[in-house]
Amino acid sequence: MKASNWARTAIGGVLVVVIVHATVAVGGRAAEVPPQDLERIRSATPSEPAARVAKPRKVLVFSRADGFVHDSIPWGAAAVRILGEKTGAYAAVLSDDLVMFDREPLAQFDAVVMNNNCGNPIVDPRRRANLIEFVRSGRGLVGIHCAAHLDWPEYTDMLGGYSIDHPWNAGSTVTVKLEEPGHPLLRGVATSSFPHTDEIFIFDHFSRDRVRILLSIDTEKTDMSKPGVKRARGNFPLSWTRAYGKGRVFYSAFGHQKDVYWRPNILQHYLAGIQFALGDLDETPKKIETPRKWEKP
Ligand SMILES: [Zn+2]
Numbered sequence: 214m215k216a217s218n219w220a221r222t223a224i225g226g227v228l229v230v231v232i233v234h235a236t237v238a239v240g241g242r243a244a245e246v247p248p249q250d251l252e253r254i255r256s257a258t259p260s261e262p263a264a265r266v267a268k269p270r271k272v273l274v275f276s277r278a279d280g281f282v283h284d285s286i287p288w289g290a291a292a293v294r295i296l297g298e299k300t301g302a303y304a305a306v307l308s309d310d311l312v313m314f315d316r317e318p319l320a321q322f323d324a325v326v327m328n329n330n331c332g333n334p335i336v337d338p339r340r341r342a343n344l345i346e347f348v349r350s351g352r353g354l355v356g357i358h359c360a361a362h363l364d365w366p367e368y369t370d371m372l373g374g375y376s377i378d379h380p381w382n383a384g385s386t387v388t389v390k391l392e393e394p395g396h397p398l399l400r401g402v403a404t405s406s407f408p409h410t411d412e413i414f415i416f417d418h419f420s421r422d423r424v425r426i427l428l429s430i431d432t433e434k435t436d437m438s439k440p441g442v443k444r445a446r447g448n449f450p451l452s453w454t455r456a457y458g459k460g461r462v463f464y465s466a467f468g469h470q471k472d473v474y475w476r477p478n479i480l481q482h483y484l485a486g487i488q489f490a491l492g493d494l495d496e497t498p499k500k501i502e503t504p505r506k507w508e509k510p
Contacts, residue, residue, distance in 0.1 A: 246291045253475035254292050255299065262302040263400070263485035264494035270303035272487065273322045277309035278359065280332025285471045289328045289357050292474040296484045303491060314340035324353030324490045327360035329468060334363070345371060349458030353490025357483075358468035361416065372464055373455045374419035380439035381413035383469055388434035389451060392426045397496055398454065398463070398489055399427055401481040406431045409479075412469035415445035424453040425496070428465075428482075452482065454489060454496065463490045 246254075274293045276286050283289075294305040303323070312318060314335055319325075325344065335341055345367055348354045354371065361369075361376040369375045381387055389409045391399055413430065430449035452465040463486035467473050474480070488494040 246287050250288065250471070250475070251291060251295070254288070254295050254480075257475040257477045258292075258295050258299045258480050259401070259477075259484060260299060262300040262493070263481070263488050264397070266302055266488075267493050270323045270491045270493070271321055272297060272303045272305045272324050272326055272491070273313055273319070274305050274307045274326045274328055275309065275313065275330065275334075276307065276328040277311070277334040278330045278332060279334045280362075281359070283329045283331070283359060283469060285358075285469060285474065286329045288471040288474045289468055292480060292483065293326050293328065293357075293487070296480060296487065300484060302484065302488055302493070311335060311337065311340060314343050316343050319343050319347055322347075322352070323492070324355060324487065326355040326357065326487065327363075328357050329359045331359040331362045332364060335365070341365060341367065344368070348460035348462065351459035353460060353487075353492065354457070354462045355483075355487050355490045356462070356464040358412075358414075358466060361414065361464060361466065369418050371457050372462060373424040373453060374416040374450065374464070376414035376466070377417045378441045378444055379412045379414050379469075380441045381411075381436075383412040384410065385413060386410045387413050387436075388431040389428050390431035392429055396427055397494055398452075398482065398485040400485065402428075402478045402485075406434060407478070409451075409467065410470070411467055411473055413451070414466045415442065416448060416450065417444070417446075419448055419450065421448060421450075424450070424455040426450045426453045428452045452486070454486070461490050461492065463487070 274290050276290045290307045294307060297303040297305045348371055356372050361372060361374055386408050388406050390406050391403060428451040430451060432449060455462045465482060465486060467479050485494055
Protein backbone atom coordinates (compact mmCIF):
# COMPACT_ATOMS: atom_id res chain seq x y z
CA MET A 214 0.00 0.00 0.00
CA LYS A 215 1.31 3.44 -0.95
CA ALA A 216 2.05 5.81 1.88
CA SER A 217 -0.60 8.27 0.69
CA ASN A 218 -3.24 5.52 0.60
CA TRP A 219 -2.23 4.37 4.03
CA ALA A 220 -2.51 7.92 5.34
CA ARG A 221 -5.99 8.25 3.87
CA THR A 222 -7.05 4.95 5.41
CA ALA A 223 -5.62 5.97 8.74
CA ILE A 224 -7.41 9.31 8.59
CA GLY A 225 -10.60 7.52 7.60
CA GLY A 226 -10.18 5.24 10.58
CA VAL A 227 -9.69 8.18 12.90
CA LEU A 228 -12.79 9.86 11.48
CA VAL A 229 -14.88 6.74 12.10
CA VAL A 230 -13.71 6.65 15.70
CA VAL A 231 -14.52 10.32 16.15
CA ILE A 232 -18.03 9.86 14.75
CA VAL A 233 -18.71 6.85 16.92
CA HIS A 234 -17.63 8.62 20.07
CA ALA A 235 -19.18 11.99 19.31
CA THR A 236 -21.96 13.15 21.57
CA VAL A 237 -25.27 11.71 20.49
CA ALA A 238 -27.07 14.22 18.29
CA VAL A 239 -30.71 14.09 19.17
CA GLY A 240 -33.42 15.76 17.15
CA GLY A 241 -30.88 17.96 15.43
CA ARG A 242 -29.13 19.09 18.57
CA ALA A 243 -26.26 17.58 20.43
CA ALA A 244 -26.29 17.24 24.19
CA GLU A 245 -23.20 16.79 26.28
CA VAL A 246 -23.23 14.73 29.42
CA PRO A 247 -21.18 16.83 31.84
CA PRO A 248 -18.04 15.19 33.26
CA GLN A 249 -19.48 15.12 36.80
CA ASP A 250 -22.48 13.12 35.58
CA LEU A 251 -20.23 10.71 33.66
CA GLU A 252 -18.33 10.23 36.91
CA ARG A 253 -21.57 9.59 38.81
CA ILE A 254 -22.54 6.95 36.23
CA ARG A 255 -19.06 5.40 36.33
CA SER A 256 -18.97 5.12 40.12
CA ALA A 257 -22.52 3.66 40.26
CA THR A 258 -21.65 1.06 37.60
CA PRO A 259 -20.85 -2.44 38.87
CA SER A 260 -17.22 -3.43 38.41
CA GLU A 261 -18.01 -7.02 37.46
CA PRO A 262 -20.23 -8.34 34.68
CA ALA A 263 -23.54 -9.87 35.77
CA ALA A 264 -22.53 -13.16 34.12
CA ARG A 265 -19.44 -14.67 32.55
CA VAL A 266 -18.73 -13.11 29.17
CA ALA A 267 -18.62 -16.06 26.78
CA LYS A 268 -17.05 -14.11 23.91
CA PRO A 269 -16.47 -10.52 22.85
CA ARG A 270 -19.84 -8.87 22.29
CA LYS A 271 -20.83 -5.78 20.39
CA VAL A 272 -23.91 -3.69 21.12
CA LEU A 273 -25.52 -0.95 19.04
CA VAL A 274 -27.02 1.79 21.21
CA PHE A 275 -29.52 3.55 18.97
CA SER A 276 -30.63 6.93 20.29
CA ARG A 277 -32.72 8.59 17.61
CA ALA A 278 -36.18 9.71 18.69
CA ASP A 279 -38.99 11.04 16.58
CA GLY A 280 -41.66 12.93 18.42
CA PHE A 281 -40.98 13.64 22.07
CA VAL A 282 -37.23 13.79 22.62
CA HIS A 283 -36.15 12.91 26.15
CA ASP A 284 -33.42 15.10 27.63
CA SER A 285 -32.04 11.97 29.27
CA ILE A 286 -31.16 10.23 25.98
CA PRO A 287 -27.42 11.05 26.06
CA TRP A 288 -27.29 9.97 29.73
CA GLY A 289 -28.84 6.60 28.81
CA ALA A 290 -26.39 6.15 25.95
CA ALA A 291 -23.44 7.03 28.19
CA ALA A 292 -24.65 4.61 30.88
CA VAL A 293 -24.92 1.69 28.46
CA ARG A 294 -21.46 2.49 27.07
CA ILE A 295 -19.89 2.73 30.54
CA LEU A 296 -21.62 -0.48 31.73
CA GLY A 297 -19.86 -2.30 28.91
CA GLU A 298 -16.52 -0.54 29.32
CA LYS A 299 -16.19 -0.91 33.08
CA THR A 300 -17.33 -4.53 33.33
CA GLY A 301 -15.92 -5.79 30.04
CA ALA A 302 -19.31 -7.32 29.22
CA TYR A 303 -19.47 -5.79 25.72
CA ALA A 304 -18.34 -2.93 23.52
CA ALA A 305 -20.97 -0.32 22.70
CA VAL A 306 -21.29 1.72 19.53
CA LEU A 307 -23.44 4.81 20.07
CA SER A 308 -25.33 6.04 17.05
CA ASP A 309 -28.45 7.74 15.82
CA ASP A 310 -27.64 6.92 12.19
CA LEU A 311 -30.34 4.91 10.42
CA VAL A 312 -27.70 3.37 8.15
CA MET A 313 -26.91 1.09 11.09
CA PHE A 314 -30.09 -0.83 10.26
CA ASP A 315 -28.90 -1.74 6.80
CA ARG A 316 -28.16 -5.44 6.66
CA GLU A 317 -24.37 -5.26 6.66
CA PRO A 318 -23.74 -2.74 9.47
CA LEU A 319 -26.39 -4.44 11.63
CA ALA A 320 -24.80 -7.86 11.19
CA GLN A 321 -21.74 -6.83 13.26
CA PHE A 322 -23.82 -6.50 16.45
CA ASP A 323 -24.98 -9.06 19.00
CA ALA A 324 -27.73 -6.85 20.37
CA VAL A 325 -29.43 -3.52 19.75
CA VAL A 326 -30.32 -1.22 22.64
CA MET A 327 -33.23 1.05 21.74
CA ASN A 328 -32.57 4.10 23.89
CA ASN A 329 -35.70 6.16 24.54
CA ASN A 330 -36.81 6.31 20.90
CA CYS A 331 -40.38 7.64 21.12
CA GLY A 332 -42.31 7.92 17.87
CA ASN A 333 -41.25 6.68 14.51
CA PRO A 334 -37.44 6.66 14.36
CA ILE A 335 -37.09 3.86 11.78
CA VAL A 336 -39.36 4.27 8.77
CA ASP A 337 -37.70 2.42 5.88
CA PRO A 338 -39.48 -0.96 5.57
CA ARG A 339 -36.22 -2.76 4.68
CA ARG A 340 -34.51 -1.45 7.80
CA ARG A 341 -37.52 -2.38 9.91
CA ALA A 342 -37.48 -5.89 8.46
CA ASN A 343 -33.74 -6.13 9.15
CA LEU A 344 -34.17 -5.38 12.86
CA ILE A 345 -37.07 -7.84 13.21
CA GLU A 346 -35.04 -10.54 11.45
CA PHE A 347 -31.95 -9.66 13.52
CA VAL A 348 -33.81 -10.53 16.71
CA ARG A 349 -35.85 -13.41 15.32
CA SER A 350 -32.70 -15.12 14.10
CA GLY A 351 -31.16 -15.21 17.57
CA ARG A 352 -29.75 -11.84 18.61
CA GLY A 353 -30.82 -9.45 21.32
CA LEU A 354 -33.10 -6.45 21.75
CA VAL A 355 -33.07 -4.14 24.77
CA GLY A 356 -35.61 -1.35 25.20
CA ILE A 357 -35.21 1.59 27.56
CA HIS A 358 -38.22 3.66 28.69
CA CYS A 359 -39.77 5.28 25.56
CA ALA A 360 -38.50 2.40 23.41
CA ALA A 361 -41.96 1.01 24.17
CA HIS A 362 -43.64 3.88 22.31
CA LEU A 363 -42.78 3.28 18.65
CA ASP A 364 -45.40 3.67 15.91
CA TRP A 365 -44.55 0.28 14.47
CA PRO A 366 -46.88 -2.65 15.25
CA GLU A 367 -44.43 -5.48 14.43
CA TYR A 368 -41.85 -3.92 16.74
CA THR A 369 -44.42 -3.55 19.53
CA ASP A 370 -45.29 -7.20 19.06
CA MET A 371 -41.59 -8.13 19.30
CA LEU A 372 -40.96 -5.94 22.37
CA GLY A 373 -44.08 -7.15 24.18
CA GLY A 374 -45.89 -3.92 25.07
CA TYR A 375 -46.71 -0.32 24.14
CA SER A 376 -46.60 2.56 26.63
CA ILE A 377 -49.88 4.45 26.45
CA ASP A 378 -49.61 6.91 29.30
CA HIS A 379 -47.66 7.96 32.36
CA PRO A 380 -50.16 8.51 35.17
CA TRP A 381 -47.16 9.14 37.42
CA ASN A 382 -45.30 12.11 35.95
CA ALA A 383 -41.58 12.76 36.26
CA GLY A 384 -40.58 13.18 39.88
CA SER A 385 -43.23 10.74 41.12
CA THR A 386 -42.25 7.96 43.45
CA VAL A 387 -43.78 4.52 43.12
CA THR A 388 -43.00 1.34 44.99
CA VAL A 389 -41.52 -1.37 42.79
CA LYS A 390 -42.33 -5.02 43.44
CA LEU A 391 -40.10 -7.97 42.60
CA GLU A 392 -42.28 -10.38 40.65
CA GLU A 393 -39.64 -13.12 40.81
CA PRO A 394 -37.30 -12.61 43.75
CA GLY A 395 -34.10 -14.51 43.05
CA HIS A 396 -34.36 -14.12 39.28
CA PRO A 397 -30.84 -13.58 37.87
CA LEU A 398 -31.83 -10.23 36.36
CA LEU A 399 -32.80 -9.01 39.82
CA ARG A 400 -29.58 -10.06 41.56
CA GLY A 401 -28.08 -7.00 43.21
CA VAL A 402 -31.12 -4.91 42.27
CA ALA A 403 -33.21 -5.43 45.40
CA THR A 404 -34.33 -8.19 47.72
CA SER A 405 -37.76 -6.71 48.40
CA SER A 406 -39.99 -3.85 47.20
CA PHE A 407 -38.13 -0.58 46.71
CA PRO A 408 -39.02 3.04 45.91
CA HIS A 409 -38.27 4.44 42.46
CA THR A 410 -38.67 8.06 41.38
CA ASP A 411 -39.21 8.60 37.66
CA GLU A 412 -41.94 9.06 35.07
CA ILE A 413 -43.90 5.81 35.22
CA PHE A 414 -45.58 4.24 32.22
CA ILE A 415 -48.61 2.04 31.81
CA PHE A 416 -48.96 -0.28 28.79
CA ASP A 417 -51.33 -1.82 26.34
CA HIS A 418 -50.67 -4.36 23.59
CA PHE A 419 -49.38 -6.22 26.58
CA SER A 420 -50.17 -9.66 27.92
CA ARG A 421 -48.73 -11.22 31.05
CA ASP A 422 -48.73 -14.55 29.18
CA ARG A 423 -46.36 -13.29 26.49
CA VAL A 424 -43.63 -11.89 28.74
CA ARG A 425 -41.87 -12.74 31.95
CA ILE A 426 -42.46 -9.80 34.27
CA LEU A 427 -39.50 -9.08 36.55
CA LEU A 428 -40.55 -5.81 38.17
CA SER A 429 -43.94 -4.18 38.49
CA ILE A 430 -45.66 -1.46 40.47
CA ASP A 431 -46.50 -2.57 43.99
CA THR A 432 -50.13 -1.48 43.84
CA GLU A 433 -50.57 -1.90 47.60
CA LYS A 434 -47.87 0.65 48.33
CA THR A 435 -48.30 3.10 45.44
CA ASP A 436 -50.82 5.90 44.91
CA MET A 437 -53.16 4.22 42.41
CA SER A 438 -55.68 7.10 42.37
CA LYS A 439 -53.93 8.90 39.48
CA PRO A 440 -56.08 9.69 36.42
CA GLY A 441 -55.70 7.18 33.63
CA VAL A 442 -54.54 4.28 35.80
CA LYS A 443 -57.59 2.23 34.74
CA ARG A 444 -56.31 2.15 31.16
CA ALA A 445 -53.66 -0.30 32.32
CA ARG A 446 -56.40 -2.93 32.95
CA GLY A 447 -54.67 -4.15 36.04
CA ASN A 448 -51.23 -4.67 34.43
CA PHE A 449 -48.40 -2.60 35.85
CA PRO A 450 -45.16 -4.12 34.57
CA LEU A 451 -41.92 -2.11 34.77
CA SER A 452 -39.47 -4.59 33.28
CA TRP A 453 -39.70 -7.91 31.53
CA THR A 454 -37.96 -10.48 29.38
CA ARG A 455 -39.32 -12.51 26.51
CA ALA A 456 -38.24 -14.76 23.70
CA TYR A 457 -38.79 -13.69 20.12
CA GLY A 458 -38.03 -16.41 17.61
CA LYS A 459 -34.52 -17.52 18.59
CA GLY A 460 -33.75 -14.08 20.03
CA ARG A 461 -34.07 -12.50 23.46
CA VAL A 462 -35.78 -9.30 24.51
CA PHE A 463 -35.33 -7.24 27.67
CA TYR A 464 -37.37 -4.12 28.36
CA SER A 465 -37.14 -1.67 31.25
CA ALA A 466 -39.54 1.24 31.70
CA PHE A 467 -37.03 3.11 33.88
CA GLY A 468 -35.11 5.99 32.37
CA HIS A 469 -37.11 9.18 31.86
CA GLN A 470 -34.97 11.10 34.30
CA LYS A 471 -31.23 11.62 33.94
CA ASP A 472 -30.52 10.65 37.55
CA VAL A 473 -31.97 7.18 36.93
CA TYR A 474 -28.70 6.45 35.10
CA TRP A 475 -26.56 6.80 38.19
CA ARG A 476 -28.67 4.64 40.51
CA PRO A 477 -26.61 1.52 41.26
CA ASN A 478 -29.58 -0.88 41.42
CA ILE A 479 -30.99 0.29 38.09
CA LEU A 480 -27.58 0.04 36.41
CA GLN A 481 -27.19 -3.49 37.79
CA HIS A 482 -30.59 -4.36 36.31
CA TYR A 483 -29.66 -2.87 32.93
CA LEU A 484 -26.35 -4.72 32.87
CA ALA A 485 -28.01 -8.07 33.61
CA GLY A 486 -30.75 -7.30 31.07
CA ILE A 487 -28.24 -6.48 28.35
CA GLN A 488 -26.22 -9.62 29.13
CA PHE A 489 -29.46 -11.61 29.00
CA ALA A 490 -30.20 -10.16 25.55
CA LEU A 491 -26.63 -11.01 24.50
CA GLY A 492 -27.04 -14.62 25.57
CA ASP A 493 -24.49 -14.56 28.39
CA LEU A 494 -27.03 -14.68 31.19
CA ASP A 495 -29.68 -17.36 31.30
CA GLU A 496 -32.88 -17.47 33.27
CA THR A 497 -34.44 -20.66 34.53
CA PRO A 498 -37.43 -21.75 32.48
CA LYS A 499 -40.64 -20.03 33.49
CA LYS A 500 -42.86 -22.09 35.71
CA ILE A 501 -45.93 -23.14 33.80
CA GLU A 502 -49.00 -23.54 35.93
CA THR A 503 -50.52 -27.00 35.67
CA PRO A 504 -53.71 -26.65 33.67
CA ARG A 505 -56.74 -27.20 35.84
CA LYS A 506 -58.71 -30.34 35.13
CA TRP A 507 -61.99 -29.78 33.42
CA GLU A 508 -64.71 -29.99 35.96
CA LYS A 509 -68.36 -30.70 35.39
CA PRO A 510 -70.52 -27.70 36.24
ZN1 LIG B 1 -40.50 9.71 29.54
